[in-house]
Amino acid sequence: xxxxxxxxxxxxxxxxxxxxxxxxxxxxxxxxxxxxxxxxxxxxxxxxxxxxxxxxxxxxxxxxxxxxxxxxxxxxxxxxxxxxxxxxxxxxxxxxxxxxxxxxxxxxxxxxxxxxxxxxxxxxxxxxxxxxxxxxxxxxxxxxxxxxxxxxxxxxxxxxxxxxxxxxxxxxxxxxxxxxxxxxxxxxxxxxxxxxxxxxxxxxxxxxxxxxxxxxxxxxxxxxxxxxxxxxxxxxxxxxxxxxxxxxxxxxxx
Numbered sequence: 390x391x392x393x394x395x396x397x398x399x400x401x402x403x404x405x406x407x408x409x410x411x412x413x414x415x416x417x418x419x420x421x422x423x424x425x426x427x428x429x430x431x432x433x434x435x436x437x438x439x440x441x442x443x444x445x446x447x448x449x450x451x452x453x454x455x456x457x458x459x460x461x462x463x464x465x466x467x468x469x470x471x472x473x474x475x476x477x478x479x480x481x482x483x484x485x486x487x488x489x490x491x492x493x494x495x496x497x498x499x500x501x502x503x504x505x506x507x508x509x510x511x512x513x514x515x516x517x518x519x520x521x522x523x524x525x526x527x528x529x530x531x532x533x534x535x536x537x538x539x540x541x542x543x544x545x546x547x548x549x550x551x552x553x554x555x556x557x558x559x560x561x562x563x564x565x566x567x568x569x570x571x572x573x574x575x576x577x578x579x580x581x582x583x584x585x586x587x588x589x590x591x592x593x594x595x596x597x598x599x600x601x602x603x604x605x606x607x608x609x610x611x612x613x614x615x616x617x618x619x620x621x622x623x624x625x626x627x628x629x630x631x632x633x634x635x636x637x638x639x640x641x642x643x
Contacts, residue, residue: 425583487538
């Protein structure tokens, strides 16, 4: 895939009159893995939600796959994993049933599952290491396994773009490694990834580009910033705001 998968121009978002994003420009090209970094409250999750149309823009434009988002209808091309959403959502369901829901955008609500749908679900479960838990109720899984179920649900739709909001936040090391492996395979087959992260962990080797959001604006676009000073000491992994020169920065200078 070539060309811009995502193009954001002059995006602004406000909540109750309070600016949250201001004049954001961002392009994500096919095959890239772009990490959106920043402190809590910086606006990074709002940026993701604005790109997907989950929050309204006060100004600016977003294109998906070269089409203005307001006219974009091919949502099967996009897989989205929201932040900290329980896979079961209080409804009794097996892991396979939750993952199978990821096929609905591609096949439609009224069409029965076909062999291709079942193969895609099997492949998605295998990709995140949950094939052996397919028949188990989602409520019996750990938090990390539930998050892996949500990623499998997104992968089952065979999207071209995968958007993830802090997919590894608060989950166990095994699940983080499973995430990294699943994303590596997705990208290896030509997929594009945009993910919000507080810490990258095992995902870092996959990142082709990082942007840092600070107070609603992009202040860095390039390589993953490196830790500096006391932030690089063992055990220090808190993300601080990345700001222009003269302010406290995250992972060192821009």
